[in-house]
Amino acid sequence: MGSVSLTNICKSFGGVEVLHDISVTVQDGEFVVLVGPSGCGKSTLLRCIAGLEEVGSGDIHIDDRRVNTIAPKRRDIAMVFQNYALYPHMTVAQNMGFSLRLARVGAEEMRAKVDEAAAILGLEDLLERYPRQLSGGQRQRVAMGRAIVRNPKVFLFDEPLSNLDAKLRVQMRSEIKQLHQRLKATIVYVTHDQIEAMTMADRIVVMRGGRVEQIGAPLELYDNPANVFVAGFIGSPAMNLFPALLADGQVVIEGAGTLPAAPDAPPGEQPVIVGMRPEDMTISDTGIPAEVVLVEPTGAETQLLARLGGQIVVLTMRDRIEATPGQRINITLPPAKIHLFDPETEASLRTPVATNRSREVDHA
Secondary structure, eight states, X not given: OOOEEEEEEEEEETTXXXXXXXXXXXXXXXXXXXXXXXXXXXXXXXXXXXXXXXXXXXXXXXXXXXXXTSOGGGXXXXXXXXXXXXXXXXXXXXXXXXXXXXXXXXHHHHHHXXXXXXXXXXXXXXXXXXXXXXXXXXXXXXHXXXXXXXXXXXXXXXXXXXXXXXHHHHHHHHHHHHHHHHHTXXXXXXXXXXXXXXXXXSEEEEEETTEEEEEEOHHHHHHSOSBHHHHHHSSSSOOEEEEEEEETTXXXXXXXXXXXXXXXXXXXXXXXXXXXXXXXXXXXXXXXXXXXXXXXXXXXXXXXXXXXTTEEEXXXXXXXXXXXXXXXXXXXXXXXXXXXXXXXXXBBSSSOOOOTTTSOOOOO
């Protein structure tokens, strides 16, 4: 396998700059996920790595080789697309072995490679079927098998699970992660689904507006978001974010009350954006008063919408509770779980967290 190094990558379409000075390093054997909302530039960045888009400036290295001017087929990468891109008139075996046939690999060697990939993906009994005879998940496995037979240095996945139903997406997430562990492959994976990113990645690159907001391990981003955007994007349900006042170690929520801030909160008095994760908030005998607005039981958990001062917040209760709209409750959470952000810069005030806006964050 191989490493991927992106240094100061910029890309424009006409007069519109879509990638702004991006630097990321993917280590050999690492699973890195590019995540962000639609239009953030993550697929464009992936296509630049693949050679399907030319960069405006900056360098792309695969291992120690600069590949900016090298044709896609010579970059030693394999790409799995969202729409599978299977040939309908070819069998599964023929689809998987097509790139090898173009490379004039011998029939015996090609069959051995196809059989090996089929065994890894559980496709042994489907090799003589055609794509129309397969389910969506089976087609995606074939697309993955077509990449595996090439034994590339880097696998690129462009939202491969978007066309699958919810249950199958969960299954395929697990299968792709297990595939990575089995092959020790270097993978760059694009998705807009932060759950996919959290469950699959060794590291996540959070993007917005063609820029990298933060790079880190999934739980690092969850526990220490660098700014309001990352805080609201990583986690499901999303973090509750609303204005408050920090004064003498207390978070003052207008119309509700106060909560103690974490010991590392800035001294003095200043306006802040306060962040509270739904799963960190609990109902107790003491705390700040709130009013239940809506109760949503999901089975294993219960989600409450509550009015806290002038804000609507979401709480996730792991125990089944009896609550009704209009009921008065008290909410509390540990001070260390309260996130504080600067309302002007939207950067975290709680702990310094490195972002990619000023420098590359490399893998430790």
